[in-house]
Amino acid sequence: MRRGSCPLRGGRSTRVYGLLCGPRGLGLLVTLALLSIPPLTFAQAPATTGGIEGHVERPDGTAVPGVTVVAERNGSRISTITDEAGHFVLESLPPGEYSLSFSLGTDLDAVPPVSVTGGGVTEVDKTVDWMYSVVETVTVYSASRHTERIVEAPAAVSVVSQETIEREAATGQLPKLLESLPGAEVTQSGLFDYKLNVRGINGTINRRVAVLIDGRNPSFPILDTQEWYAVSFPLDDIASAELVRGPSSALYGANAFNGVLNLTTRAPRETLGGFARGTLGDLSTTRLDFRTSSQVGEGLFLKVMGGYHRSEDFYRSRVSSLEYSRPCTATLVTDCLYLEASPLALDRDELLFGGVRLDKDFDQRRTLAFEVGYSDTEGPLFSTNSGRFQLLGVKRPWARVNFNTPRWNALAYYNDREAEALTLLAGTSSFADSHRLAGELQGWWQVGDKGRLVAGAWAQDEEVDTANPQGIQTLLFEVSGSDKQAVFAQLDWELSDHLKLVGAVRWDDSSLHDSQVSPKAALVWAPTPRHTFRLGYNEAFQSPNYPEFFLRVPLAPPLDLSPFEAFCAPSDVDCGFGRPVDLLAVGNENLDVESIRSLELGYNALLGNRSFLTVDLYRTEIQDFVQVLVPQLGTRLGRANPGFGPYTPPATLPDATAQALLDSLQGALGSLFFLLSNDPLSDDPIFALSTIVNFGEVDTQGAEVSLNHALARGLSLDFNYAYLDFTVRDELPEAPLAANGPEHKANLGVTYNRDKVSASASLRWVDSFRWSEGLLRGPVPSYEVLNVAGIYNLTDTWQVGLNVSNLLDDVHYETFSGDLLERRVVAHVGYSW
Numbered sequence: 067m068r069r070g071s072c073p074l075r076g077g078r079s080t081r082v083y084g085l086l087c088g089p090r091g092l093g094l095l096v097t098l099a100l101l102s103i104p105p106l107t108f109a110q111a112p113a114t115t116g117g118i119e120g121h122v123e124r125p126d127g128t129a130v131p132g133v134t135v136v137a138e139r140n141g142s143r144i145s146t147i148t149d150e151a152g153h154f155v156l157e158s159l160p161p162g163e164y165s166l167s168f169s170l171g172t173d174l175d176a177v178p179p180v181s182v183t184g185g186g187v188t189e190v191d192k193t194v195d196w197m198y199s200v201v202e203t204v205t206v207y208s209a210s211r212h213t214e215r216i217v218e219a220p221a222a223v224s225v226v227s228q229e230t231i232e233r234e235a236a237t238g239q240l241p242k243l244l245e246s247l248p249g250a251e252v253t254q255s256g257l258f259d260y261k262l263n264v265r266g267i268n269g270t271i272n273r274r275v276a277v278l279i280d281g282r283n284p285s286f287p288i289l290d291t292q293e294w295y296a297v298s299f300p301l302d303d304i305a306s307a308e309l310v311r312g313p314s315s316a317l318y319g320a321n322a323f324n325g326v327l328n329l330t331t332r333a334p335r336e337t338l339g340g341f342a343r344g345t346l347g348d349l350s351t352t353r354l355d356f357r358t359s360s361q362v363g364e365g366l367f368l369k370v371m372g373g374y375h376r377s378e379d380f381y382r383s384r385v386s387s388l389e390y391s392r393p394c395t396a397t398l399v400t401d402c403l404y405l406e407a408s409p410l411a412l413d414r415d416e417l418l419f420g421g422v423r424l425d426k427d428f429d430q431r432r433t434l435a436f437e438v439g440y441s442d443t444e445g446p447l448f449s450t451n452s453g454r455f456q457l458l459g460v461k462r463p464w465a466r467v468n469f470n471t472p473r474w475n476a477l478a479y480y481n482d483r484e485a486e487a488l489t490l491l492a493g494t495s496s497f498a499d500s501h502r503l504a505g506e507l508q509g510w511w512q513v514g515d516k517g518r519l520v521a522g523a524w525a526q527d528e529e530v531d532t533a534n535p536q537g538i539q540t541l542l543f544e545v546s547g548s549d550k551q552a553v554f555a556q557l558d559w560e561l562s563d564h565l566k567l568v569g570a571v572r573w574d575d576s577s578l579h580d581s582q583v584s585p586k587a588a589l590v591w592a593p594t595p596r597h598t599f600r601l602g603y604n605e606a607f608q609s610p611n612y613p614e615f616f617l618r619v620p621l622a623p624p625l626d627l628s629p630f631e632a633f634c635a636p637s638d639v640d641c642g643f644g645r646p647v648d649l650l651a652v653g654n655e656n657l658d659v660e661s662i663r664s665l666e667l668g669y670n671a672l673l674g675n676r677s678f679l680t681v682d683l684y685r686t687e688i689q690d691f692v693q694v695l696v697p698q699l700g701t702r703l704g705r706a707n708p709g710f711g712p713y714t715p716p717a718t719l720p721d722a723t724a725q726a727l728l729d730s731l732q733g734a735l736g737s738l739f740f741l742l743s744n745d746p747l748s749d750d751p752i753f754a755l756s757t758i759v760n761f762g763e764v765d766t767q768g769a770e771v772s773l774n775h776a777l778a779r780g781l782s783l784d785f786n787y788a789y790l791d792f793t794v795r796d797e798l799p800e801a802p803l804a805a806n807g808p809e810h811k812a813n814l815g816v817t818y819n820r821d822k823v824s825a826s827a828s829l830r831w832v833d834s835f836r837w838s839e840g841l842l843r844g845p846v847p848s849y850e851v852l853n854v855a856g857i858y859n860l861t862d863t864w865q866v867g868l869n870v871s872n873l874l875d876d877v878h879y880e881t882f883s884g885d886l887l888e889r890r891v892v893a894h895v896g897y898s899w
Contacts, residue, residue: 067331068464070324070418071304072679073126075103075268075281077726077793080414081545081635083188083841084854086414086435088667091362092322094824097762102784103709105633106503106717111514113738114160114184114188114743115158115159115160115161115163115182115184116161116182116184116185116187116188117135117155117156117157117158117159117186117187117188117241118155118156118159118164118166118180118182118187118190119153119154119155119187119188119189119190119238119430119431120153120154120189120190120191120192121151121153121154121191121192122135122148122149122152122154122168122191122192122193122194123152123191123192123193123194123611124193124194124195124810125193125195125691126602129148129150129151129153129761130148130194130196130627131147131148131149131150131151131152131154131204131205132147132148132170132202132203132204132205132215133147133148133152133154133168133169133170133194133201133203133402134146134168134169134170134215135147135148135154135156135166135167135168135420136166136167136169137156137164137165137166137180138164138165138425139159139160139163139165139166139725140162140241141162141515142198142515142725143205143268143515144156144159144512144515145657146218146776147205147213147214147233148217149205149213149307150205153430155197155431155472157472157473157732158451158512159182160826161183161184162180162181162182162546162733163179163180163182164179164180164181165180165182165886166179166180166190167177167274168194169194169248169310170194170196170198170202170203171198171199171202171672172596172598173194173196173198173328173426174802175194175350176548177189177190177586178196178200178697180636181565181601185407185638186266189486195591197515197675197678197778198675199499199672199674199675199678201217201283201596201672201678201774201856202215202217202224202596202672202779203215203897204216204217206219206223206225207308207328207330208222208308208310208326209221209310210317210327210520210556210558210568211317211520211522212233212510212518212520212558216344216497216670217592217596217598217670217672218566218590218592218598219308219315220249220310220311220558220566220568220590220600220602221311221338221588221592221600221602221666222249222310222418222666222668222680222682222770223248223308223310223311224248224250224308224309224311224552224772225305225306225307225308226243226244226247226306226307226308226309226311227428229817229819229826230243230817231243231301231303231304231307231568231715231743232300232824232857233499233825233826233828233855233856233857233869234299234355234855235301235302235343235355235439235826236343236345236869236894237301237345237626237869237871237892238292238297238345238353238355238356238363238373238375238417238472239257239258239300240294240297240301240878241254241260241262241294241839242448242853242871243301243304243307243394244262244307244309245813245828245830245853246784246813246828246830247264247309247786248311248327248680248682248770248786248813249264249309249311249682249770249786249788250262250263250264250309250311250541251263251264251266251268251807251811253268253501253807253880253881253884254324254881254884254887255270255311255447255448255449255476255879255880255881255883255885256379256446256447256449256884256885257349257377257380257446257450258295258379258381258383258415258446259294259296259446259447259550259591259724259884259885260292260294260451261323261449261881262275262277262292262327262762262818262892263275263327263767263807264309264311264312264324264325265311265312265324265684265686265766265790266324266766266768266790266805266806266807267764267805267806267807268453268690268793268806268881269291269806269839270293270449270450270451270581270839270881271451271611271844272839273289273291273292273321273323273608273611274321274323274324274585274608275321275322275323275324275325275326275327276314276318276319276322276325276326276327276492277292277326277327278318278326278327278328278329278330279309279329279330279718280329280437280466280468281466281468281479281483281506282356282466282477282479282504283481283502284296284481286481286483286485286498286500287481287483287500287501287502287528287529287530287611287612287616288498288500288530288532288541288542288611288612288613289323289601289611289612289613290834291611293416293443293448293460293462295415295441295443295446296441296443296460296462297419298343298372298414298419298420298421298439298440298441298462298464299331299357299371299419299421299439300343300355300356300357300371301691303331303332303357303371304331304332304338305331305332305333305697306329306330306331307327307328307329307330308326308327308328309326309328310327310328311324311325311682311770312324312602312604312664312666312684313325313604313605313606313662313663313664313686314604314606314760315555315572315574315584315605316488316554316556316570316571316572316584316586316603316605316606317554317570317572317586318571318572318586319524319554319574319584319720320550320574320576320582320607321608321609323606323607323660323662324606324662325609325662325885328389328401329386330384332369332727333367333369333425333435334359334360334367334368334369334423334424334425334827335359335361335367335427337357337478337896338359338360338361338367338657339357339358339359339899340356340357340358340359340688340896340899341356341357341601341896341897341898341899342354342355342356342896343355343356343894343896343897344845344894344895344896344897345892345893345894346891346892346893346894347869347890347891347892347893348377348890348891348892349377349380349890350376350377350378350414351375351377351378351890351892351893352374352375352376353373353374353376353377354373354374354582354893355371355372355373355374355376356371356372356373357369357370357373358370359419359830360592360628365426365427365428366425367422367424367425367427368422368423368425369421369422369423369424369425370420370421371417371420371422372418372419373417373418373420374417374418374419375415375416375417376414376416376417376467377414377444378413378414378415378444379414379415379447379885380873380885380886380887380888381410381447381454381456381885382885382886383409383411384403384404384405384406384408384454384490385405385407385408386405386407388392388403389879389886390399390403390404390879390886391472391882393402393405394841399841400681400843401825401843401844401845401865402733402844403842403844403882403883404447404453404491404841406453406454406490406493407489407490407491407492407493407622407623408488408489408490408492408493408494410447410456410490411456411488411891412444412445413444413445414458415443415444415445415446416443416444416445417441417442417443418441418442418443419435419439419440419441419442420439420440420441421438421439421440422438422439423435423436423437424437429753431471431472432455432469432470432471432541433468433469433470434467434468434469435466435467435468435469435470436467437463437465437466437467437468438463438464438465438466439463439464439465439822440455440462440463440464441460441461441462442459442460442461442463443459443462444455444458444459444460445457446860447882447885449842450530450840451695451839451840451841451885452491452621452651452694452695452840452841452844453490453491453492453595453620453621453841454487454490454596455488455489455493455496456487456488456490456881457485457486457489458486458487458495459484459485459486459592460483460484460485460486460550461482461483461485462481462482462483462747462860464479464480464481464482464599465479465480466479466480467476468860471512472480472536473509473511473799474507474508474509475503475506475507475508475509475841476506476507476508477505477506477507478503478504478505478770479503479504479505479560480503480504481501482500482501482659483498483500483501484497484499484503484860485497485498485499487618489620491621491622492622492623493622493623494530494540494621495540495629496619497532497534497535497540497541497634498530498531498541499530499532499533499623500528500529500530500531501528501529502526502527502528502898503526503528504524504525504526504527505510505524505525505591506522506523506524506525507522507523507524508520508521508522509521509522509668511560513557513682515563516559516560517558517559517560517729518557518558519555519556519557519558519834520556520557521553521554521555521556521575521868522543522553522554522555522791523551523554523811524551524552524553524554525549525550525552526549526550526551527547527548527549527550528547528548529545529546529547530542530545530546531545533545534698539618541613541617541618541619542612542613542616542617542653542737542747543616543618543653543745543747546612546616548576548577548578548614549576550575550576550577550578551574551575551801552572552573552574552575553572554570554571554572555570555571555572556568556569556570556586557569557570562592564592564593565589565590565592566589566590566591566592567587567588567589568586568587568588568589568590568602569585569586569587569588570585570586570587571584571585572584572766574607576609578609578610578612578615579609579657579658579659580658580812581658582603582659584602584605584606584607585603585604585605585767586604587602587603588600588602589601589603590602596671596672596673597669597670597671597672598668598669598670598671599667599668599669600666600667600668600669601666601667601668602664602665602666602667602668603663603664603665603666604663604664604665604666605661605662605663606661607660607661608659608660608662608692610657610692610758611657612651612653612658613653614654614655614657614694615653615655615657615694615804616653616655617651617652617653617654617758618648618650618653619650619651620648620649620650621649621650621651621756621841622649622757623649624646624647625646625647625649625753626646626647626650627643627646627647627751628643628644629643630643630645630727630730630731630734631643631728633719633723633726633730634716634722636713636723636725637718637719637720637723639716639718640656641715641716641719641750641751642745642749642750642751643725643751645750647750647751647753648753649752649753649755650752650753650754650755651694651695651756651757651758652707652709652710652752652757652758653732653755653757653758654707654709654757654758655709655761657692657710657758657759658690659690660685660688660689660691660692660760661688661689661690661791662689662692663686663687664684664686665684665685665686666682666683666684666685666686667682667683667684667747668680668682668683669681669682670683674840675776676775676776676821677774677775677776678773678774678775679771679772679773679774680770680771680772681700681769681770682769682771682772682773683768683769684767684768684769685765685766685767686765686766686767687761687763687765688766689760689762690749690760690762691760691761691762691763691764691803692759692760693758693759693760693761693801693842694756694758695756695757695758695841696756696757696758696759696761696798696800696801696838696868697709697756697800697801698741698754698755698756699740699741699796700800701799702798702800703759703798706759706760706826707748707754707757707758707759708751709755710743710744710746710752710757711743711744712740712742712743713728713731713739713742713743713744713751715728715814715853716749717728722845732834737825738753741754741755741862743746745867755839760796761796761798761801762794762796762797762798762803763795763796763797764792764794764795764803765793766790766791766792766793767790767791767793768788768789768790768839769787769788769789770786770787770788770789771786771787771788772784772785772786772787773785773786775780779820780819780820780821781816781818781820782816782817782818783814783815783816784813784814784815784816784817784828785809785813785814785815786812786813787810787811787812788809788810788811788812788815789809789810790805790807790809790810791809792804792805792809799861802838802843803838804835804836804837804839805835806835806839806881806893807835807840808833808834808835808848809833809856810833811830811831811832811833812830812831813828813829813830814828814829815827815828815829815833816828821893822859822860823856823857823858823859824856824857824860825854825856825857826854826855827852827853827854828852828854829850829852830850830852830853831848831849831850831852832848832849832850832880833848834846834848837881837882837883838892841889842881842882842883843882844882844883846879846880846881847878847884849876849878850874851871851872851876851877851878852872852873852876853869853870853871853872853873854869854870854873855867856868856869857870863897863898863899864895864896864897864898865895865896865897865898866893866895866896867895867896868891868892868893868894869891869892869893869894870886870889870890871889871890871892872888872889872890873889874889875888875889887891
C-alpha cells in the first residue's frame with residue numbers, strides 16, 4: 067500500500083504549486099501542457115485531406131438526430147451519426163468522389179456523388195420525410211465516450227427528457243430529475259440531502275455513481291460524494307442528462323462502481339436571450355433563478371447565470387426526542403437512533419450561486435470554453451454513517467477550460483471548497499478546506515472500415531485540510547492529499563452489419579492505493595433495426611476516501627481524565643491526560659479498494675412507432691467492502707485496526723510509574739480501558755472506539771424492465787420495475803452487510819407535452835428494506851410517493867408552473883436516520899426575453 071506526499075503541501079500559500087510537485091504530478095503537467103497548445107493546432111487538418119459536413123432535417127425544418135451517415139470510396143467507408151441538432155461531420159477524407167448514404171432504422175436514402183478536395187469541406191444537407199419512432203433518434207454519449215444511438219449502446223443507459231428538466235427546474239433539486247428512471251435509487255434524507263445509486267449497495271455517503279458536469283467532477287474530495295445543493299446554475303441550463311447503469315470504471319475510473327451520471331450544460335450560443343424565474347412555496351421557500359446569454363464579438367458568446375434560495379427544511383432537532391424509532395443506549399445499538407449532543411445551529415437553508423461562461427467558436431465544430439462558478443451555502447443537513455452534520459458555511463469556487471473538436475476534447479478544471487459544519491452527535495465543529503486540479507485529453511480515430519477507437523489520458527491532484535482556525539485537525543489526523551493518473555481506450559468493431567464487438571480497458575494509478583486495471587467487453591447484436599441484444603462484462607473499483615484512510619472524528623463528548631495526570635507530573639512528563647480525551651472513530655491506512663465484477667444481458671425493442679421496451683438482467687460479485695465504524699474490539703478480527711494498539715505511556719515515564727498508571731486506568735475505566743490507544747501524531751491518549759476495515763463478499767443479481775408507450779399525440783405512459791437479490795457470502799456479524807435498498811421498486815408515470823402545456827404525474831413505490839451501516843441499523847418501511855408537475859406558457863415570454871412532491875402527504879423516511887418527508891408545494895412564474 068502506497069501513500070504519496072508532497073513537500074510543498076501544508077499551507078494555503080502553496081496550494082497550486084503543491085498540486086504539481088512529486089513524480090506523479092508529471093502526468094498532470096503533461097495533460098495541462100497539451101491544453102496550452104493553441105486551438106488552431108487541433109483545428110487545422112492536413113491539406114492532403116478534406117471533409118464532408120452538413121445537416122439532416124425534416125421538411126418542416128426540425129432536426130433529425132441519430133441518423134447514420136456513411137461515406138464510401140474505392141471499397142473503404144467511414145461513418146458517423148447526426149447529433150441533437152441533426153449535424154454531422156466526416157473528417158480526414160482523401161480527395162475524390164464519395165457516395166453518401168443516410169439511414170435510420172429501416173429507412174435509407176442517398177445523395178449524388180460528393181466531391182472532396184484536399185484542405186476543403188464539402189457542405190451536404192439532406193431533407194428526409196421518414197416515419198420513425200422518436201426513440202430511434204435518441205443519441206447518448208456516456209456509454210462509450212462517443213455519440214451513438216441509445217438502442218446501439220453497449221450499456222444500459224437512461225436519458226432525462228428536456229421536458230422533465232424544465233418541469234423540475236424550479237425546485238432546484240437536481241436528483242429529482244432522476245427519480246423515475248429505470249433502476250435509479252434516489253433516496254432522500256433532507257431537502258437537499260440525496261443519495262444517488264443504481265443496482266443496490268446504497269449508503270449515507272454513497273459515491274458508487276460517478277457524476278460529471280461538462281466533464282468536471284464536482285464531488286468534494288474529503289468524502290468524494292456529491293453536494294446537490296452546491297449546483298451553481300439553474301437546472302434548466304442542463305442540455306442533457308444521461309445515467310449509465312452498471313460498472314463503468316473502464317472509461318471513468320474510480321467510483322464509477324455502479325454507474326455514471328453525465329450532465330452537459332447549454333452552450334451560450336444555444337441560449338441567446340435570457341430568462342428569470344421566481345418561486346414560492348411550502349417550507350417558506352423563496353427562490354430566484356436567472357440566465358442571460360449574448361454574442362459579444364465575432365465567434366464570442368457570453369453566458370451569465372445565478373440564483374438565490376432560502377427555505378426551511380425537513381430536519382428536526384434530536385437533542386431530547388426523536389421523530390421516529392427509539393433512543394439508543396449502551397445495550398441497545400440496533401433499531402434505534404442516537405440522541406444528539408447539540409441542537410441545530412440554523413433553522414433554514416440559504417444558497418447563493420452563480421457562474422460565467424465565455425465561448426470562442428472558431429466554427430460550428432470547434433469551441434474553446436472558459437467558465438467559472440461559485441456557490442455559498444449554509445443550513446442543510448447531511449447524514450453520514452457517524453451521525454448528522456449541519457453545514458454552517460460552504461464556499462465552493464471552481465473554474466474550467468475546455469477545447470472541443472469533432473475528434474479531440476481537452477479539459478482542465480479546478481475545484482475549491484471551504485466548509486464549516488456542526489457534528490450534531492458529538493456537539494463539535496468540523497472544518498474542511500479542499501481543492502482539486504485535474505486535466506484530461508481524449509481523441510477518437512477511425513480504424514479501418516469497421517472500427518472506432520476512443521482513447522485518452524487523465525491526471526488529478528488534490529489536497530484536504532480539516533484544521534480549525536486554531537490549526538487543530540477536526541476530521542483527519544493531518545493534512546492529506548493524493549495524485550492520480552490514468553489512461554483509457556475503447557475499440558468498437560463491426561463484426562458484421564448486425565453484430566458489434568466493444569472492448570475497453572483503463573489503468574489507474576494513485577498515491578493512495580495500488581494501481582488498478584478495469585476491463586470491459588460487450589457484444590451488441592441487432593438482428594433487425596428495431597431489436598437489439600446486448601451481452602456485457604465489466605470490472606470496476608471504488609477507492610476509499612480520505613476519512614476512511616485517515617479519519618479522526620468524535621463519536622461522543624470527550625472524557626475528563628485529568629486526575630490521572632498526577633501520575634506523570636512528579637516525573638515532569640506530560641501524559642496528555644490534562645486535556646480532554648477524545649472518543650473517536652479512526653481511519654485505516656491499510657485499506658484496499660472495493661472491487662466488483664458484473665455480467666449483464668440487455669434487450670431493447672421498438673414496438674411499432676409507439677412503444678420502447680428495455681429489459682436488463684445482471685449479476686455481480688463484490689469483494690473487499692470498506693466497512694465503516696466496525697468495533698475496534700469484539701469481532702473475529704481481534705484488534706480490527708492494528709494501527710491503534712493498546713495505550714502505552716510516554717517512554718520517559720519510569721517503568722514503575724507507567725505500570726501504576728495503567729493499573730489505575732484499568733481499574734477506573736473497566737472494559738473501556740482496552741479501547742484506550744495513542745494518537746499516531748501527538749502520542750496523546752485517545753479512545754479508538756471504532757474503525758474501518760475491508761471485509762465482506764456479496765453476490766447481487768437483479769432485473770430492470772422499462773416500457774414507454776405513446777398513448778396519443780403528446781400523451782405518453784411510462785412504467786419501470788426493478789428487482790434486486792442480495793446474497794452475503796462472508797461478513798462480520800458485528801457489522802452486517804445490507805443492500806440498504808429495496809428488493810422491489812416500481813415507477814408509473816404519465817406525461818403530456820403539447821402546445822403550451824407540459825405536465826406529468828408519477829407514482830413511485832418502494833418496498834420495505836433494512837438499513838445497516840455504521841451506527842445506523844434499522845428498518846425503512848415501504849412508501850409510495852405521488853409527484854405532479856406542470857408548466858403552462860401564457861405567452862411566448864411568460865410561463866407559470868407548479869410542482870407538488872408527495873401529493874398524498876405520505877409522511878415517511880427513505881434512509882434510516884433521514885428526515886421525515888412531507889408534502890411540499892412550490893409554484894413559479896418565469897419570464898423569457
